[in-house]
Amino acid sequence: MATDPPVGSPAALLDHLSAEIRRGSGAPVSSFHARFGSGAVSIRCHGFRTRDILTRALLPALPGADETFTIDVIDGAACRVARPRLTWVQSDFGPKRMVPGWSGGDRSTYLLRGEGGVAVADWPGRRAIVWLPSEESLPWYECAAPFRWLFDGLAERSGLSTAHCAGIGFAGRGLLLAGPGGAGKSTLALAAIGAGFEYLGDDYCLIANHAPQAYALYSSGKWKKDARVTPEWLTEVQPHALDAAEQKNVIFLAEARPEYLAHRLNVQAIVVPGACALKAGLHAIAPAHALRALAASSLVQSEASGATLAKALAQMVRAVPAYRLESTTDLNRSLALLRSLLEKGGADD
Amino acid sequence: MASRAFRFNDTDFAYEAFDDEIVILNLASGTYYAVGGCAATFWGDLAQSRSVEAIAEAIANRSEDNADSLMAAFDGVVAQLAEERILIATEPSSEGALSAESAAEGCAPATFEKHSDMQDLLTLDPIHDVDPKKGWPHY
Numbered sequence: 001m002a003t004d005p006p007v008g009s010p011a012a013l014l015d016h017l018s019a020e021i022r023r024g025s026g027a028p029v030s031s032f033h034a035r036f037g038s039g040a041v042s043i044r045c046h047g048f049r050t051r052d053i054l055t056r057a058l059l060p061a062l063p064g065a066d067e068t069f070t071i072d073v074i075d076g077a078a079c080r081v082a083r084p085r086l087t088w089v090q091s092d093f094g095p096k097r098m099v100p101g102w103s104g105g106d107r108s109t110y111l112l113r114g115e116g117g118v119a120v121a122d123w124p125g126r127r128a129i130v131w132l133p134s135e136e137s138l139p140w141y142e143c144a145a146p147f148r149w150l151f152d153g154l155a156e157r158s159g160l161s162t163a164h165c166a167g168i169g170f171a172g173r174g175l176l177l178a179g180p181g182g183a184g185k186s187t188l189a190l191a192a193i194g195a196g197f198e199y200l201g202d203d204y205c206l207i208a209n210h211a212p213q214a215y216a217l218y219s220s221g222k223w224k225k226d227a228r229v230t231p232e233w234l235t236e237v238q239p240h241a242l243d244a245a246e247q248k249n250v251i252f253l254a255e256a257r258p259e260y261l262a263h264r265l266n267v268q269a270i271v272v273p274g275a276c277a278l279k280a281g282l283h284a285i286a287p288a289h290a291l292r293a294l295a296a297s298s299l300v301q302s303e304a305s306g307a308t309l310a311k312a313l314a315q316m317v318r319a320v321p322a323y324r325l326e327s328t329t330d331l332n333r334s335l336a337l338l339r340s341l342l343e344k345g346g347a348d349d
Numbered sequence: 350m351a352s353r354a355f356r357f358n359d360t361d362f363a364y365e366a367f368d369d370e371i372v373i374l375n376l377a378s379g380t381y382y383a384v385g386g387c388a389a390t391f392w393g394d395l396a397q398s399r400s401v402e403a404i405a406e407a408i409a410n411r412s413e414d415n416a417d418s419l420m421a422a423f424d425g426v427v428a429q430l431a432e433e434r435i436l437i438a439t440e441p442s443s444e445g446a447l448s449a450e451s452a453a454e455g456c457a458p459a460t461f462e463k464h465s466d467m468q469d470l471l472t473l474d475p476i477h478d479v480d481p482k483k484g485w486p487h488y
Contacts, residue, residue: 095377286367286368288365288367288370291372291374292381292464296374296380298379299377299378300378301379306377307363309376310363310365310374310376311363314363314365
C-alpha cells in the first residue's frame with residue numbers, strides 16, 4: 001500500500017477524509033436521520049455490514065425537523081481507506097477524546113482511543129468525519145451511546161448541554177435523576193417504564209441551557225447482569241446485547257418499548273438517588289447539593305466547554321427543586337414517591 | 350508588608366454562589382469544592398483581587414471574641430484555594446469599601462471542602478509515544 005504523506009492540520013485531515021469519501025470505494029453506504037433536540041443529524045455509514053450498529057441507540061428524527069449536522073463514518077477496512085497519518089505530537093493530547101493541540105475555534109479533532117480511530121468536526125460547515133479501523137473496533141459503550149463525544153460539541157453550539165443524568169416523566173412533566181455511576185439512575189429509569197412512566201434516557205439527556213427542559217438523546221438502557229435489584233419487566237425480556245466490559249445488559253427501547261419513549265420533558269425537579277434505607281422517602285436538598293450531583297460526572301465526561309455546561313447545570317438547579325431519594329429494594333415504593341412528586345409538584349417529606 | 354490579592358481562575362474553574370456557600374467546579378475533572386463561612390461571605394471581594402489583609406481585618410471586626418481564630422481559618426482557606434489554583438496571585442485592585450462590608454454582622458469560620466469522586470472516569474489510556482517526523486501512528 002502506498003504511504004500517504006502525513007496530515008498536518010485539522011483542515012487537512014478534513015480535506016483528506018472528504019477526498020476519500022468522494023473517491024468512493026464501492027462499499028455500501030447506509031443513512032439515518034437521528035433526532036437531536038428539536039433538530040436532526042444525518043449519519044452516513046460507509047462500508048458497514050451491520051447497518052444500524054451505530055444508529056440503533058439513536059432516535060429517528062421527528063417529521064419536519066431541520067437537519068443541523070452531518071456525520072460521515074468510514075469503515076477503513078471495508079472502504080480500503082488507511083488510517084490517516086497525523087503529525088500531532090504527545091503534547092497535543094489531553095485526558096479526553098478531544099485533542100486540544102488540534103482543536104480550536106471552528107474545528108475539533110478527536111482521538112478515539114477505544115476504537116483506534118480519529119475524527120474531525122467542522123462546526124461552521126456543520127459536518128464531522130469519523131475514521132474507524134473497522135466496525136469490529138467499536139466498543140459496546142460506543143454502540144449504546146454513539147457519538148456522545150461529538151454531540152457534546154454540537155449541543156454546545158445548539159443552545160443545549162449534555163448532562164449525565166436519567167430522565168423520566170408523566171404527561172410531559174419530567175424528573176432528572178442525577179448522581180455518579182452506580183447511584184441507581186439506570187435501575188430507576190428502567191423500572192419506571194414498568195410503572196408506566198415516560199422514558200427520556202438512563203445515562204445522558206440533552207438539557208436546554210436557558211430553560212428547565214430536557215430532550216431524549218438515546219433510546220438505549222443498560223443494567224448490570226448481576227444487579228441486586230432488577231426491574232421486574234426486564235427479567236421477562238431478552239436483552240439486545242451485552243456490554244462485556246461492564247457486564248451490563250443493553251436494551252434498545254425504541255424496539256422493546258417505543259410507546260414509553262418521550263421526546264422532551266419539562267423538568268419539574270431533580271432527584272438524587274441516595275443510599276438504601278429502611279424506609280423509602282424523598283427529602284428536599286439545597287440547590288448546591290443538586291449541582292454537585294449533576295455537575296461532577298457531567299463535567300468529567302464532557303468534551304464541550306465546561307464553562308457553558310456548568311452554567312447550564314447551575315441554571316437548572318436554580319430553576320427547579322431538588323430531592324434526595326432514599327430507597328429500599330422495593331422499587332415500586334420509590335416510583336410511587338416519584339409519581340407523587342410529578343403529580344403534586346412537591347414531596348410529602 | 351505588601352498586600353496579597355488573588356483573582357479567580359476562570360479558565361479552569363467555574364463557581365456558583367448559593368445562600369451560604371460557594372460551589373466551585375473544576376471544568377475538566379468534575380472535582381468540586383465548597384467554600385463556606387466568612388470565605389463565602391467575602392468571596393466576591395476575594396475573587397476580584399481585593400486585599401486579603403483588608404478582608405481579614407473586616408472579618409476580625411465582625412467578632413470581638415474569636416477574631417484570631419476567624420482570621421486563621423480564613424487564611425487557611427485562602428491558602429487551600431491558592432494551592433488548588435482556584436485563586437491565582439495578582440496585584441490588589443483599587444482601594445475602597447469591600448462589597449461584603451454592608452452585609453449582616455457576624456461571620457462563621459471559613460470552611461473548605463474538596464470532593465474528587467470523578468477522577469477514575471477520566472480516560473487512563475496512555476498515549477503512545479509519537480515521532481513528530483513520522484506522524485502518529487507511524488509505519
